[in-house]
Amino acid sequence: MQSKEFKPLQLDRRAFVRAAGIGAAGLAVPGALAACSTEGSGPEKPEGIENVEQKQLGAETPGVIYPDGYVGPRASQKEPFGDPSKSFKVVVQVDAEDVGDWSTNKFSAWLEKRTGVKIEFVQVMVTGTDGSVDMTKINAMLASNELPDAFLNIPFTSDQVSLYGQQGLFVALQDYIETYAPEARRMRQEYPDFDALNRAQDGNTYWFRGINDCFHCRVSPGRAFVNQKYLDAVGAKIPTTTEELRTVLKALKDNDPTPGKNIIPFGASLTNPLDRFVMNAFLYNPGGDRNGGWLRLNDGKVEFVADKPEWREGLRFLRTLYDDGTLPKTSFTMPQEALLKAGNTGRFGVMRGYWWGSFMDLEYKEDALWHDYVPVPPLKGPGGVQYAAWDHYGYASGNLVITSKCSNPEILVQWADAQMELEAVMGAYGGIKDDNWGWAKEGDTAINGKQAVWYSVEFPAPTGTSWDQHSVMYRSNDFRLGQWVDPKQPTFEKDLYEASLVYEPHQQPKEMQLPPLLFDESSAAQKADTAAAIELAVKEHLAKFSTGELDVNDDAAWDAYVAKFETMGMPAYLEIYQQAYDNRPK
Structure with a gap:
């Protein structure tokens, strides 16, 4: 019974070609989106939005314990910022097994209450009958004049986001992030390689991406096991x-x-x-x-x-x-x-x-x-x-791309940023607080042997209570390894962590990858x-x-x-x- 944690979405070549618009059967986009030059390095540094005060992190939520040296999301207070008279159309993946109906999902309701942002979820199937990615419906949207305001965790490739951004289909976000996204700014400080890895060829940032830094995933494709009893x-x-x-x-x-x-x-x-x-x-x-x-x-x-x-x-x-x-x-x-x-x-x-x-x-x-x-x-x-x-770079995760149709991209940037705060990360992943997850107590030991930050009862969470792993998350290495594992209800995460420790000292120099x-x-x-x-x-x-x-x-x-x-x-x-x-x- 393999956990969804170990089934990352992959684009096969056929799907890549179909989705990226390569070759004679490529994606046809409106004339306004004609190919543009990729010359130039783009903005050297985000300047922010003129005459708008930079948003800052809220006060930290009391009662949450962090180990010394912790790097990752933190729980903080958030005030609603959305306009209750306005809604945004956001395309999401169909996930009947875990998310259920996005419109009635418990975390969707929690996030709307916290942010004040009303979302009209457009649920689209992006998986073919053979399990591969099928972007047919997404391509149809991109080729039409009936764009949504945004796409949440749709499996665009980096090449696609770069191309569509430079064609004017997706909004450049770096100045919005600089002004409206304190959680993302902190994440970029804690993961200094992240910003450059997610910029397009023209230097702009066309997607709001999160992090899911899985320690054992960094070496899993090269791992081997031996039966100790046989030895x-x-x-x-x-x-x-x-x-x-x-x-x-x-x-x-x-x-x-x-x-x-x-x-x-x-x-x-x-x-x-x-x-x-x-x-x-x-x-x-x-x-x-x-x-x-x-x-x-x-x-x-x-x-x-x-x-x-x-x-x-x-x-x-x-x-x-x-x-x-x-x-x-x-x-x-x-x-x-x-x-x-x-x-x-x-x-x-x-x-x-x-x-x-x-x-x-x-x-x-x-x-x-x-x-x-x-x-x-x-x-x-x-x-x-x-x-x-060792994979030094494989930690980018769920994303939001905002289209040129969106009249208030600053609201959706704040909405995505709010998903990276610790309580939101836990709610998106674990569902209802105190029912399926909670904060660890002082003295609880985490997977990595340090003070635990959180605990989880069941993963995936009960259907209809979480977004599984579709949110714009900030699940740093310290966050993931900060889970308290109940000895009476152990999970594979601790075993996988321990099975990867023998590989870490032998990782190749980063400059070789x-x-x-x-x-x-x-x-x-x-x-x-x-x-x-x-x-x-x-x-x-x-x-x-x-x-x-x-x-x-x-x-x-x-x-x-x-x-x-x-x-x-x-x-x-x-x-x-x-x-x-x-x-x-x-």
């Missing part, structure tokens, strides 16, 4: 190097400790690939997918990693595991149904997985099988490399096509070289693999990224 049974310890991993896997294979005597020593799958864990023992590998990846920075130069000599050494290591009989071919092809079947019967010795719910069904019981699987730290390779592939970048329409189209071809080539040859279908020690086979990337346009692909990196808002 104990064969007299082995948790491996810390590639050679120790090989030894452990052979011990598990030769002395099969599984109940069915059918162990899979080293498991992985289509959705839990090996490379982001194993290859970081040979070079920094951020991983990738159909949207791009396998790129790093080397002294400011964008590089592709999956054709480097160190990558080849990693493939040689995987080949030794295959030859040992500890890495089956199914680790490159296993679908989710087969993965869960193997996981639920305890067949995996070591498993590459985002979390336990990636490879087995979960129940929070003391004797549940998932408790037996403990994290394997980043492995040190033969050359001393030991990276955790390529930050989120912006691309114009033509570059985005070219990048998308090349990225899809790269993903296919990397994954196909990872399997072929690892399992001996191609000989990794054959120079001709390796050279042919490397040449494939040249043929599919790697130089131009890297140049697109280099230009985007060099021209990024700073």
